[in-house]
Amino acid sequence: MINTSLLSLLQLCDPTLPIGGYSHSNGLETYVQEGIVKDIATAREFITQMLSQNLQYTDASFVSLAYAAAAENDFERILELDEECTAVKLPREIREASQKLGIRLIKIFDKVCPRNIPGSYKEAVFAKQARGHYSIAFGVYAYELLISREDALTGFYYNATVGMVTNSVKLIPLGQQDGQQLLFSLQPLIKHLVENTLDPDPNLIGLCNVGFDIRCMQHEQLYSRLYMS
Numbered sequence: 001m002i003n004t005s006l007l008s009l010l011q012l013c014d015p016t017l018p019i020g021g022y023s024h025s026n027g028l029e030t031y032v033q034e035g036i037v038k039d040i041a042t043a044r045e046f047i048t049q050m051l052s053q054n055l056q057y058t059d060a061s062f063v064s065l066a067y068a069a070a071a072e073n074d075f076e077r078i079l080e081l082d083e084e085c086t087a088v089k090l091p092r093e094i095r096e097a098s099q100k101l102g103i104r105l106i107k108i109f110d111k112v113c114p115r116n117i118p119g120s121y122k123e124a125v126f127a128k129q130a131r132g133h134y135s136i137a138f139g140v141y142a143y144e145l146l147i148s149r150e151d152a153l154t155g156f157y158y159n160a161t162v163g164m165v166t167n168s169v170k171l172i173p174l175g176q177q178d179g180q181q182l183l184f185s186l187q188p189l190i191k192h193l194v195e196n197t198l199d200p201d202p203n204l205i206g207l208c209n210v211g212f213d214i215r216c217m218q219h220e221q222l223y224s225r226l227y228m229s
C-alpha cells in the first residue's frame with residue numbers, strides 16, 4: 001500500500017515547491033561577498049552553524065511547537081507562536097521572507113487542508129491577525145497531512161540544508177559533486193538536530209548566533225545582490 005503521508009511529506013518539503021525559497025540566501029550572500037565563505041570547508045561550517053545555532057532554536061522549534069499545538073487543537077497557541085516568530089526575526093528581510101514563504105505555502109496546501117487548525121490559521125493570516133510564518137504553516141500542515149512529527153522535522157531540516165547547499169554551489173561557486181558531498185556529510189547532523197527538536201524547550205526560542213542576524217542586515221545594503229535576503 002502506498003504511504004500517502006510520505007508523498008505529502010515529499011511535496012511539503014520539496015525544494016522546487018513554488019513558494020520562492022530559491023530567491024533567499026539567509027545572509028549567505030553577505031558571507032560570500034565578504035570572503036568568509038569561499039570553499040567547501042567554509043560552506044560546510046556556515047551550514048552547520050546555521051542549522052545548529054540558528055534554525056534549531058528558531059524555525060525548527062516553531063515547526064515542532066506548531067505541530068504539537070495543532071495536535072492539541074490549540075489555536076490560541078498557534079497565534080502565540082506566530083507572534084513570537086515575528087519577534088525573534090530581527091532582520092527585516094528575513095522576517096518578510098518568512099511571511100512570504102508561509103503565505104504561499106498556505107495558498108498551496110489550503111486546497112487539501114481547508115478545515116480545522118489550518119483553516120483557522122489561514123483566516124487569521126488573511127484577516128491580518130497573524131503574520132503567516134513559514135515554519136508555523138509547515139508544522140500545522142504536517143500534522144493535518146498525518147506526517148509524523150519526526151518525519152516533519154527531518155523534512156524541514158533537509159529542505160533548509162538543500163537550500164543552503166544549492167546557494168553555496170551558485171554563489172561560491174562549488175561543483176555539483178561538491179554539493180552532493182556536503183549533503184552526505186550533513187546527514188548525521190540533521191539526525192541529531194531532529195532528535196533535539198522533537199520536544200524543544202520554549203524558553204530557548206531565539207537562542208541563536210547574532211552574527212547571522214548582522215550579516216542578514218548587512219545584506220540589505222549590498223551593492224549588488226542575486227538574492228532577496
